[in-house]
Amino acid sequence: MHIAICDDNIADRKQLERLLGRESDKRKSDTGVFYTDSYGDCEVLGKNPMPYDLFFIDLTENAPDGLSFALQLRRFGVTVPIVLCSSKIDYKAAYEALPECPYDFMFLEKAIRTEELSKTLDQTIELLEKRVPMIELRSDTETFYVQEDDIVYALTQGQYVHVFLKDGRSILLLTDMLNFYSTVDMYSHMVLLTDRVLFNIVYMDSYTPFKVILKDGTSLKSTPFSTKYIKLALKMYQEEEHPTM
Numbered sequence: 001m002h003i004a005i006c007d008d009n010i011a012d013r014k015q016l017e018r019l020l021g022r023e024s025d026k027r028k029s030d031t032g033v034f035y036t037d038s039y040g041d042c043e044v045l046g047k048n049p050m051p052y053d054l055f056f057i058d059l060t061e062n063a064p065d066g067l068s069f070a071l072q073l074r075r076f077g078v079t080v081p082i083v084l085c086s087s088k089i090d091y092k093a094a095y096e097a098l099p100e101c102p103y104d105f106m107f108l109e110k111a112i113r114t115e116e117l118s119k120t121l122d123q124t125i126e127l128l129e130k131r132v133p134m135i136e137l138r139s140d141t142e143t144f145y146v147q148e149d150d151i152v153y154a155l156t157q158g159q160y161v162h163v164f165l166k167d168g169r170s171i172l173l174l175t176d177m178l179n180f181y182s183t184v185d186m187y188s189h190m191v192l193l194t195d196r197v198l199f200n201i202v203y204m205d206s207y208t209p210f211k212v213i214l215k216d217g218t219s220l221k222s223t224p225f226s227t228k229y230i231k232l233a234l235k236m237y238q239e240e241e242h243p244t245m
Contacts, residue, residue: 001124002052005020016085027121042072049073060089070084077144084105152203153218201230
C-alpha cells in the first residue's frame with residue numbers, strides 16, 4: 001500500500017510516519033508493507049495524487065485547509081480513502097456542515113492513537129479490495145481519471161479519439177482508436193464496433209447489423225462482424241445485473 005501524509009505540523013507528521021512504520025512491520029507478512037511519502041504542504045502532492053492508495057491530511061496554517069484539499073483531490077478523480085486528521089480544525093463538523101457533499105471521507109482525532117489508526121487501516125484494506133480501477137484519459141492539456149461506465153462512446157476524429165462521458169464532458173486524445181481500445185479492452189462493457197467507433201454496452205438502446213442506437217438517440221456505425229461482440233457484451237452485462245441465484 002502506498003500512503004501519502006500531508007500535514008503542515010512537522011511533529012505530527014513525523015509521529016504518524018513512526019506509527020505507520022510500526023503498523024507496516026506488524027502487517028508485512030499479512031497485508032504487505034506500507035510505503036509512506038510525507039508532504040508539508042499540498043502543492044506537489046496535488047499535482048500527482050493518483051499513485052497513492054490512502055491519504056492522511058491535516059492542513060491548518062494556509063489555504064487550502066485539509067477539508068478543502070481533500071475535496072480538490074476528489075474532484076481531481078481520487079477515489080481511494082482519505083483520512084482527515086483533526087487538530088485545530090474539526091473536520092468532521094466542517095464536513096457535516098457542507099450542503100449535500102457527494103464525497104466520503106474518514107476521520108481521526110489527534111493525537112492519533114495506535115488502536116484507532118489500526119482500525120482505520122483495516123477499513124482501508126477492505127475498501128481497497130472493492131475498489132473500481134480508474135481509466136486515465138490524457139488530453140493535450142489535462143489528465144482525467146474516470147471509471148468504466150463514465151465513458152459512453154468514442155469516435156475517431158482526424159488524429160484524435162473523441163471520448164464522450166456520461167456527465168456531458170468530452171475529451172480529445174491524441175491517439176488512434178485501436179490504441180485507445182487496447183487501454184480499455186479489459187473492461188467488459190466496452191465494445192469496439194469498427195476501427196473508428198467504440199461504445200459502452202450500458203448505454204445501448206438497440207442495434208442492427210449496421211448501427212447501434214444509444215439511449216440518448218446517438219447513432220453509431222457498426223458492421224455485421226461486430227454483432228457477436230455486441231451480443232456477448234450484452235449477455236455479460238445482463239448477468240451482472242441479474243446474477244443467477
